[in-house]
Amino acid sequence: MIRLAHICRHPIKAHGREDLASVLLSAGACLPFDRHWAVAHEAAKLEAGWNPCANFTRGAKAPALMAITAALEEDSLTVTLRHPERPDLRFRPDDPADLPGFLDWVRPLCPPERAQPARIVSAGRGMTDSEFPSVAVLSLASLRDLSAKMGQDLSIHRWRGNLWLEHLPAWGEFSLIGRELRIGDAVLRVEERITRCRATMADPDTGRIDGDTLTALAENYGHRDFGVYATVLHGGRIALNDTVELR
Structure with a gap:
């Protein structure tokens, strides 16, 4: 059963992350105070x-x-x-x-x-990299698969995502585009893949480049995508370990 394993936000874009136990999502909005x-x-x-x-x-x-x-x-x-x-x-x-x-x-x-x-x-919405108010959804199984290919453990914080899912098949998030996810009291629709940049090459503990994630993605999977953007269709509270229902 797919569950919500991590909730992260980044109050100042590219300047710090924090972990949350729960959060109240609103329809048509980013995760509250993410890239505020x-x-x-x-x-x-x-x-x-x-x-x-x-x-x-x-x-x-x-x-x-x-x-x-x-x-x-x-x-x-x-x-x-x-x-x-x-x-x-x-x-x-x-x-x-x-x-x-x-x-x-x-x-x-x-x-x-x-x-x-x-x-x-x-601004009136989060300064995410998408042109629409988005929530970044990522898979722990995909992270483990890429880590194995690279021969190093990759932190979730390299990817600056919002919601991390456990028990989704590796790279199965890409097959969710166009589908809805019910998490807690909220419903999200998966919109598109996230294409990655050089920021993911830096160790989030030290701030020093230590892994060529972009080349690893391209050589092993034929793309530089990791995670998906989703929009919030129906607001509601979500919390760690909530079950994720696919629609």
Whole structure:
């Protein structure tokens, strides 16, 4: 029986992840507070609302960011960031007075030859990499299969997903496109595959590149896809170990 094994969110896009025990999903929305903020770099060309990832500081260009963990205090919209090479930082992304401290904290993690982080932005929806509000659904069996092919244990946090499913056949998530998943009180529809970038090559414990995931995907499976995007059709609470019903 397929079950929900992990729930993860990333309050600031590419700047930290946190594990959750449960969450309340809403129809047509991303996982609450997932990619609620994003860090625009100095060369960003932003429009109102959602913007593509090229405008933001991210792990594909700054792998050290992959080692950040986060903790969001929802009532005060305060985030605590942790990294093995930096002191802990507690700040409010929406507070302009806190921006200089954040930029000083994150700058050493960004390659100096790249466009540097400049400001924190938000939109009416999560700044996911999909053009539609999405929830990223991934399979632990697929992760184990790829890990075996690469000869190394790959952390779930390389992939920055939201919902991890156990007992789904390896790569069976791709066959779910167009189908619905009932998890807890929520219903999601699987929309499309997720094509991966260089961020997945970095160890999320150290922020250092240590595995060529993209080549491994291409050579073993003929693509660079891992996981699927889903949309929330009916909102409701989901929790760890919930049964996943396929429709």
